[in-house]
Amino acid sequence: MSFLQNNIMLIVAALASGGMLLWPLFRRSSGKEVDTLVAVQLINYKDAVVLDVREGSEYNAGHLPNSRHIPADKLEQRLQELEKFKDKPILLIHRSGVNTSGKAGALLRSHGFAHVYNLAGGIETWRQANLPIVKK
The missing domain is CATH 1.20.5 (Single alpha-helices involved in coiled-coils or other helix-helix interfaces)
Known part of the structure; x- marks a missing residue:
């Protein structure tokens, strides 16, 4: 003692x-963080599903081409929309990184999604890299 x-x-x-x-x-x-280079590779070579979990107004102001929009607070109720993508990589996009997308990633993994990635720095990092953004 x-x-x-x-x-x-x-x-x-x-x-x-x-x-x-x-x-x-x-x-x-909550998932693996990837930079924009890895994100582009996931999209182009692994046919990743880009899932934007920001609010509607943020999404409409600019989002990645061909991204799906499900706000983080609605994700659990709308999981059935993603069921067919369980075996594909899912790239989560948020305003500035893993706060909300981390929770979304944990939710997806708990429902059997094995390949979930968060874009490090979120949409802001994507914009800073001058990668394509579309507006609705």
């Missing part, structure tokens, strides 16, 4: 560093 008392700071530091090493494993549970 005196070892614990004498070395409490060392023990706390060891636990904290262990937690920091494990954090990325838990954080990535």
Whole structure:
């Protein structure tokens, strides 16, 4: 017991560093983040389904060509629309990254979608890369 008392700071530091090493494993549970280059490869060579989970007004202001739009808060009710794509890669798009798309990715994986990816930086990264955007 005196070892614990004498070395409490060392023990706390060891636990904290262990937690920091494990954090990325838990954080990535919502899906793999990909950059625009990998996203384009998924779309062009793997026939990925682009799923935009932003609100309607954001989607109408500009979205990826041929993307499907299901707002994140409606995704669970509309999962049947995606059933036929379970074996294809799904590329999730949000305004600025994984906040909402991470939750959407977790939902999709929990329903058997195996290949779910989040566009790192969301639609803003896509725009900054000067990749095609269509407006409705």
